[in-house]
Amino acid sequence: MPYPRSIDSLWSGATLVTMKEGQYQLIEDGVIAVDQGKIIWIGKREALPDISAQAHHHFDGGIITPGFIDCHTHLVFGGDRSAEFEMRLNGMSYAQIAAQGGGIISTVRHTREADEEELLRSARQRLQHLLHEGVTTVEIKSGYGLDIDNEIKMLRVIRKIGELLPVEVYATCLAAHAVPPEFNGDSDRWVEVVCEQLLPRVAQEKLADAVDAFCEHLAFSPVQTEKVFSAARTLGMPVKLHAEQLSALAGSSLAAQYQALSADHLEYATDADAQAMAAANTVAVLLPGAFYLLREKQQPPVAAFRKHGVPMAVASDANPGTSPALSLRLMLNMACTLFGLTPEEALAGVTLHAAQALGIRESHGSLECGKVANFVHWPVARPAELVYWLGGQLPCTVIYQGEKRDSIF
Missing domain, CATH: 2.30.40.10 (Urease, subunit C, domain 1)
Structure with a gap:
């Protein structure tokens, strides 16, 4: 040529x-x-x-x-939860901490209180560590605002990071992360707000590249998740899913039905889930940081992913509660030592397969x-x-x- x-x-x-x-x-x-x-x-x-x-x-x-591509992070948030980490290690349960106003609600409160400038400053400090380790592309999720204005605020900050720093940033709307405290456990009502009010505005203002949800017994059911996916599809937005982290709900199979870019966590995914993901070319994103910090025992079914040809990505899941991880290289090691990946598989997990998890395999990875x-x-x-x-x-x-x-x- x-x-x-x-x-x-x-x-x-x-x-x-x-x-x-x-x-x-x-x-x-x-x-x-x-x-x-x-x-x-x-x-x-x-x-x-x-x-x-x-x-x-x-x-x-x-x-x-x-x-390197970090395809699953929650880098934008207010406050931190290091005090709760210490409380857990001193014997206090998550339920006890939550009853005192801790847990994700603590992060929601601090994120709502912070303005865009403060959120941008703290996220840049966290992102700096990843960039020094060769990260050139990063995905960042919302999900700590949990009302329309604060979810929009988070997504604007995520977009601003991509404008200001020499790193490609992909924004994901994770409003279906938890039920807002003021909704008093009415998850159906929050899903309705997300689908009918928030996502149309996000799409109109081009604030997100994908839509995510947390499908779990302590968050949103498969039926509720499908409503979010359906709304995203109507708006022309690709989807991904937090699935099978704590229990087997076939969320990853549901994600595959919607040709999701990825299903993430997956400790309780089944062989049937792996087959569905393989057929849909949905990437399995492994998050060893959360597995490690939560001292989990159930490992994701790596053998099934290999057997059925499911691409496996690895990400930091950097977040204030379950994976305060600021080193993607450390996640590579953990993916090998905790989940049994080979170094070659792990490296593919932060390059080519991570690119596929963001829908950019043709140009990156x-x-x-x-x-x-x-x-x-x-x-x-x-x-x-x-x-x-x-x-x-x-x-x-x-x-x-x-x-x-x-x-x-």
């Missing part, structure tokens, strides 16, 4: 971990050619065609991976011609080292949309 007379940049001197088709597919002594923020050629240095570049960046060894030039150079010998090390920050060079991402804040 013909190439421009002079392209923007060449990147060489490292082993390329392309993650094409969700596998390492290494290219030793590789070169990436970038123009106008896209990868236009990739291969071994010896096969590089006659391309001149305005800049040539050469690394002294190491590996280059696709930019692997090092291939035509895809967005989001990639990371790591001074390590092999990909497994990204999963192996616990704690600390591995130094890395992040290339975001074809340009070196220097200072984040």
Whole structure:
């Protein structure tokens, strides 16, 4: 194919971990050619065609991976719940904490009290840790406002983050996260508000890229969840679902019926759920941070996902209550040690399969011609080292949309 007379940049001197088709597919002594923020050629240095570049960046060894994608977070919220964490460790039950005004209602209260500037400031501080570890794309959910104005406020903050920082941000409306305290447990009435008032406004103002819900006995039933999905479909918005975290309600099968981008958590998913997800090409998003902090015992059915060919993503689930996780690399390790993923599967879980969970697999998640030039150079010998090390920050060079991402804040 013909190439421009002079392209923007060449990147060489490292082993390329392309993650094409969700596998390492290494290219030793590789070169990436970038123009106008896209990868236009990739291969071994010896096969590089006659391309001149305005800049040539050469690394002294190491590996280059696709930019990391954190496809499930709750980074925007007010306050924190570290005091409740300590109370639980001192023997107080979740019910006792909730009776004292704690739990998700505590976060809802603090989120409602915070203005957009305060929410933006605190979310940027949390996001900074993820960006320093090679994250170039992140999904952020609402769900702590739990009324129309505050859900809209959260989604505006999420959009603002994407405008201000060198990271691609995908916004998800998770208004069906819990029942607002003022509704006194009337979940049907809140679902009606979400479907008939909130989601149409979100769609009209283009504040979200997808719609999520929490299908669980302590949140919303499959029947209520389907109402949310139906409303989202009418508005042309894709769906995803918190499913099978605490019990088996076949929420992931319901998600598959609606061609959901993903079903997330999935500790209690069944073989039938896995088959339904595979048929719908719905991604299983594994969240080891919440599994770890809640000291759960039931593991997601990884063997069934493998058997039926369900793509598995891995995410931080960064949130104030059950997964205050600010390291996606730590989640890679946990996915392997707690859930039995291989390092290759885990890395696919924060690259190609995470991209699929956001509906952007055609343009993100692997090092291939035509895809967005989001990639990371790591001074390590092999990909497994990204999963192996616990704690600390591995130094890395992040290339975001074809340009070196220097200072984040």
